[in-house]
Amino acid sequence: MRHAASPSLDRALSVAHRLFDDLHAIGFDGRGMTRPSYGRRETAAHDLIEATARAHGLEVRRDWAANLLVTYPGRDRYLPAVMTGSHLDTVPCGGNFDGAAGVLAGLAVLLAWQMEGCRPLRDTTLIVIRAEESAWFPLSYVGSRAAFGLLGPQDMQTPRIDNGKSLAEHIRDAGGDPDVFAEPSRHLDPGSIDSFVELHIEQGPILIDREIPVAIVGGICGSFRFRRARIIGRGAHSGATPRGFRADAAVAASRLVIALDELWARYDADGQEMTVTVGVLRTPDDAHFSAVAAQVDLAIDVRAHDPALLDAAEREIRALAASIAETSGVTIDLGERTGSIPAIMDPTLLSMAELAASESSVDPWVMRSGAGHDAAVFAGRSVPTLMLFVRNQNGSHNPDEAMELTDFDEGVLVLERLLRRRADRSAVTEA
Ligand SMILES: [Zn+2]
Numbered sequence: 001m002r003h004a005a006s007p008s009l010d011r012a013l014s015v016a017h018r019l020f021d022d023l024h025a026i027g028f029d030g031r032g033m034t035r036p037s038y039g040r041r042e043t044a045a046h047d048l049i050e051a052t053a054r055a056h057g058l059e060v061r062r063d064w065a066a067n068l069l070v071t072y073p074g075r076d077r078y079l080p081a082v083m084t085g086s087h088l089d090t091v092p093c094g095g096n097f098d099g100a101a102g103v104l105a106g107l108a109v110l111l112a113w114q115m116e117g118c119r120p121l122r123d124t125t126l127i128v129i130r131a132e133e134s135a136w137f138p139l140s141y142v143g144s145r146a147a148f149g150l151l152g153p154q155d156m157q158t159p160r161i162d163n164g165k166s167l168a169e170h171i172r173d174a175g176g177d178p179d180v181f182a183e184p185s186r187h188l189d190p191g192s193i194d195s196f197v198e199l200h201i202e203q204g205p206i207l208i209d210r211e212i213p214v215a216i217v218g219g220i221c222g223s224f225r226f227r228r229a230r231i232i233g234r235g236a237h238s239g240a241t242p243r244g245f246r247a248d249a250a251v252a253a254s255r256l257v258i259a260l261d262e263l264w265a266r267y268d269a270d271g272q273e274m275t276v277t278v279g280v281l282r283t284p285d286d287a288h289f290s291a292v293a294a295q296v297d298l299a300i301d302v303r304a305h306d307p308a309l310l311d312a313a314e315r316e317i318r319a320l321a322a323s324i325a326e327t328s329g330v331t332i333d334l335g336e337r338t339g340s341i342p343a344i345m346d347p348t349l350l351s352m353a354e355l356a357a358s359e360s361s362v363d364p365w366v367m368r369s370g371a372g373h374d375a376a377v378f379a380g381r382s383v384p385t386l387m388l389f390v391r392n393q394n395g396s397h398n399p400d401e402a403m404e405l406t407d408f409d410e411g412v413l414v415l416e417r418l419l420r421r422r423a424d425r426s427a428v429t430e431a
Contacts, residue, residue: 005413012112013409015052016104020405022048023088023104024096032093032399036162037131037142038066038170045088045100049107049128056114064186065146066176068128072110074120074423080194081123082423083383084109084415087132087143087374094133095401097201101390101408103128105199109416120423122194129374130174136160137167138227140340144377146171149187156181195349195385195422196378199415201403202389203371203396210365213407214414216353217387218366220376221275221303222342224314228297228335229321231256233328235294250293252328253281259320260300263313274304274313275370300334303370305342343376346384349422353386356417362410371396388415 005013026044027033035041046068053060059071071081086102106126113120130143137158145151156168156178168178180186207215233249257278264276280299287293300317304310318334325332350366357364369387379385390411394400 005409006112006116008115009108009112009412009416011115012108013412015111016108016408016412017405019048019052019104019107020096020100023100027090027096029093033090033096034092034094035088035090036092037089037133037136037160038167038174039089039136042089042130043174046128046130049088049103053107053110053126056111058110058114062175063147063188064177064180064183065130065143065171066174067130067143067147070107070110070126070128072113072124074122074124076121076427077123079122079427080192081125082194082419083125083127083196083378084198084419085125085127085129085196085374086198086200087129089131089133089136091133091135091397093399094397095399097392097401097403098203098396099132099200101201101403101411102199105408105412105415108412109419112416113420118420120420121426122423124419124423132374136162139167140338140372141374141377142167144374146181147188148190148377148381149182149184150377151181153182190381190383193378193383194425195346196375196383197349197353197386197388197415197418197422198373198375199388199390199411200373201392201396201401203392205395206367207389207391208393212363212365213391213404214357214362214411215365215367215389216350216357217369217389218345218350219305220343220345220369220373220379220387221305221371222307222310222340223301223303223372224310224337224339225302226300226334226337227280229300230333230335231296231298231325231330232333233292233294233296233330236292238290238292241292246292247329248292249296249330250283252324252330252332253293253296253298255324255328256298256321256332257281259324260317263316263320267309267313272304272306272309273368274302274309276313277301305368307342310339310342340372340376341380343379343385345379345386349384349386349418352421353388353414353418356421357414359417360410360413362414386418388418
């Protein structure tokens with residue numbers, strides 16, 4: 001059910017609904033959406049948003065990394081701006097709502113204001129962010145980190161997984177200017193941003209389960225990953241090698257996986273919010289049914305909201321690996337550790353969002369995000385940050401993502417009220 005949208009917001013929402021279809025046409029690969037980071041289709045999606053924004057008289061610019069910024073000017077252009085936004089790239093064969101929902105929600109708000117002719121105090125800027133999905137470049141939050149000047153020379157040379165071309169080349173092909181990646185004058189200044197709010201589909205089953213269309217996100221998980229852990233045992237004939245002579249990588253891997261699950265169960269029983277996932281577990285292609293496994297590759301992903309919990313879990317996992325290696329007679333190399341720190345959402349924005357939700361007849365329910373988002377980068381730069389989640393069926397990163405447009409509309413209602421309140425916040429109350 002829709003609640004009390006103004007006629008201009010209604011019109012802006014119909015524009016957004018049509019844009020979902022246009023984005024689908026751009027990204028459809030025959031089964032799902034494939035809009036690779038800095039690929040032709042991601043650029044076409046950015047062009048579509050830019051053309052729509054221009055047609056409605058909004059200000060448009062692109063930064064050095066080809067992120068798109070669409071601004072609705074406020075009355076005092078010197079005040080820090082309110083920002084919203086998300087990404088338009090997808091994982092291979094993903095869905096049409098991950099990322100796109102937040103971009104179109106922000107655009108709908110700016111279009112509605114433009115149609116209505118309202119003029120909040122501050123500038124409000126939609127940022128359409130490049131390369132959020134680390135499926136293409138093995139780096140997190142490329143576009144938003146680029147916007148703040150957080151990419152190093154090594155990041156710029158990172159090859160895209162499918163075509164081997166560097167990030168710098170991709171940025172140039174998309175119309176950006178990779179040579180200026182380290183020039184502060186080309187970066188977003190956190191001091192010029194009043195706040196950042198990202199609307200996103202929920203990528204887990206919680207809102208469906210609770211029958212809640214929109215939720216406020218009170219925190220984003222941090223993580224650590226061992227993406228390329230490797231267990232090295234000793235290959236041997238399966239019939240001719242007695243127990244005592246084996247160094248079986250498959251058995252060691254199984255012990256490690258069970259031990260990780262038991263570790264998680266223990267934290268879980270303790271009421272500690274955490275996830276532990278082994279998403280990759282494989283013997284090499286030339287492994288054979290009649291040979292003891294000489295090698296197993298696996299990936300371990302651990303997420304939690306509490307940095308101390310992440311540290312404790314990492315210490316335990318390293319100790320577990322060492323002890324299983326010892327008892328199984330194998331070598332366990334956890335490999336490079338990558339990760340991100342948990343993001344704290346801004347308490348003032350959170351209470352403003354609760355108010356905005358109540359005014360939109362949406363139950364102001366607060367949850368946490370187990371998935372990472374660009375909002376974490378803004379929070380990491382000390383920009384007051386918040387997220388809104390919209391209910392979505394069938395999970396995410398697959399072609400079956402299903403967000404009801406009526407739920408999207410409810411999310412936009414809350415976002416509009418929140419951004420408007422924030423954009424009208426005077427400089428005096430800022431202190
Ligand atoms: Zn996303």
